[in-house]
Amino acid sequence: MSNSSFTTITAKPAPQETQSCWSCGTMRAAQFCDSCGKVQPPRPVDYFSFFGLPRKLNLDVSALEKDFYELSRKLHPDLNARSASQEQEWSLQQSSLLNDAYRTLKDPIKRTHYLLKLEGVELEEQSKSATEQARSSGQLKKQIVPPDLLEEVFELNMQLEELRMQKKMGEDDPALLEEIGKQRLELEQKNEALLDELKTDWKVWDALIDREQESQPVSEDERKRARDKMVDLLNRRNYIRNLVRDVSEVLEN
């Protein structure tokens, strides 16, 4: 077995066309044999190459769904329940890989995260467990506040503190509640807008991949700039999402 895992593979998709089916010997598709339909042993591939896709971020989700259904009809354990136990095991592995890949790629945020991970970027601020840990110990996690949000966050935190105090005293200030509710809505809208912004970042990245495929040179600096933009955006988005969650917690408790 190779040393690689799904999270660290950076190589381009292997030329799988040279493989032949273990059962009938015919040339086959990656996961099952085109000729006899038998499920093939799983190979460590990244999610993009599992679907035979380039590592581009703008993808047609409805076409992906169609592929997902088609592959499910070949790989799902229900359809291989009468096969030998080794084949059933492959079907289980392939099918879970298919589901994991589809779940990750169909969601724009998860897809971007995954691509960045493939590119070797560790998104520190996204470290979920660290956040949960900080929450459980009652401390606020030290997070870098995105500069453009500084003023807003400061104001919001003051209001949240006031609301907490009021709740403790059993007081009720509808005006404050309304104001905080309004801010939450604005934050949510901001996050929606970030999603649109992300799509422009995708275009920059996808253009680099297109150039690569046409064998045009792409400098590491260009790649890095495209990645960093997305990392920055995801960090901001994550920050806002946590903020919305905190606000919701105070409002609903």
Next chain:
Amino acid sequence: MSTDRIIGIDLGTTNSLVAFLQGESPVVIPGEDGVNLVPSVVALDEKNQPVIGNAARKYLAETPERAVYSVKRLMGRGVDDIQEELKLFPFRLAEDLQAGEVIRIKLGEKTFTPPEISALILRQLKRNAERFFGSPVTKAVITVPAYFNDAQRQATKDAGRIAGLEVLRLVNEPTAASLAYGLDKKQNGTIAVYDFGGGTFDVSILKLRDGIFEVVATNGDTHLGGDDIDNLLIVIALDDTRGDLGVDLRQNPEAVQAIRKAVIEAKVALSSQASVKLNIELPGGKRYLREITREQFEQLIQPIIDRTAGPCKQALKDAGLKPEQIDEVVLVGGSTRIPRVRALVKELFHREPHIGLNPDEVVALGAAVQANILGGGSEATENMLLLDVTPLSLGIEVAGGVTDKIILRNSTVPASATQFYTTQVDGQANVAIHVLQGERELAKDCRSLARFDLKGIPGMAAGMARIEVKFLIDANGILHVSAREQRSGKESEIQVQPSYGLTDEQVESMILDSFDSAEEDFRQRQIIEARNEADTILAALDKGKKSAAWGHLTTDEKKKIAKMEKALNAVKDEEDYQAIRKSIDELNLGTTRLAELMMDTAVSTVLKGKTMEEADMGEGPTAPHPMAKAEFE
């Protein structure tokens, strides 16, 4: 010789059923008594032999300490998390239960784990199917509530194994129901299944696309059902009798069972009547009388049925859908017969729910469809494929007692996640992993599934080992874990301590009919059943000879019958099943005209003013079960 026939089983809290796909459509296989529903009641008779289903109900009333019902509520649970159930259900636990041990329930002087009791029900269904097919059955699809966790699923699978069944797939009940519906009308759309049964509540939202049934979200409560409604009414009756009569019946299991029976009947009646009168005989000859109007009933149960609203809203939210985007709502489970429940469903989904198939049978029918798909499919199930999800997030405990979720709820199964672990100190050989299931942030608030010990990590400096642990949830919703140290490529040994469950060895020792003897057991049973049938037909023939119809036969006919009767008598005590069967069939055929003549006589007797029952019809093997007449009065 065993055929590859796969049966579909609905192992319910209140009733269980077995079904299979006959040609184009799924059908329920009735029991010996001709009834489709096998009550999920198990009792021990005077000789400590297990009695299942309708026959066990008698014990529930007469010797409740030798009977148990609703055992599904205990599947895959520990003593500490069934305290609420113990207040409401007459479960008698073994006195010597140790902490962390699988629950054992007392029946008479014996004790059984919940999977063993479920296995007795499963074996009964297996036998019903074998009687029906005339051949052994070893493979099954069993349904479970969609919201069942890993331990509850594992316990169900164990029960199957103990019953001598290879469980090819656990299917979620609402999903199974959708398969039964989908068979009729192969159409695309989004449906919601609202499954409110005897002990559990599930809601699932599915996308139907050209035969693919893709569950997009599921939610539920594994301890919410018609049982809870019954218990409300029982508590009222018990409080009434204590208050007005000054007798506390809580310590009197017979009386409690009598009340339970009466309130269930009242509950059922209130779905079609405006009011109902409870009239229960109490110990000491007094009667408990009470009128309940539907309005009072609805008020009383509102808090219970309201508890189904939360999961429905959450499922819609998880699916990213608004109620208006649901094309159809399907009702499953006996509790959906309550008009107030239907009204709530209408409020939640903004549409009239669909009530096409019998809500008691639809899950078993769907299980039969899935069984057919697993068996290679047929014309009826061509292109059908189920893509189900895991109902609960899977997590592992990280520093600070926090749950790190690695597979989120509503992920399509099979699903997997890979985690990397390293060592904290030089030369560390073991790493402990605590696996959890649930949505809460802290490990202590989630369900503990198991503790894994990775062992035999090669000696390395702290932080050097890189152990890849793969968590995989299979299509049954059951977790598998494998581990590998990446630098050495060595498979790490995993020691599993299930938090609530039987070990492999325990299951092995419990198996009722081991696979090896299944064939032999079946042959024996077949012979016994054939002998019983022979006795029945010979007794009927004796009766026939005394009837007026006998006189209408020709001497030749009578001679032939006598010859066949002699032949059957000669073989029926031999060990040759085929010979007995052949003689029975011959005698059956040979007496057709006699039976017809007797029927004519019987019908003409009816015309003279007698009822069919009084008429001399002889006793057939499918005479009504004696229990049916012993109703509460």
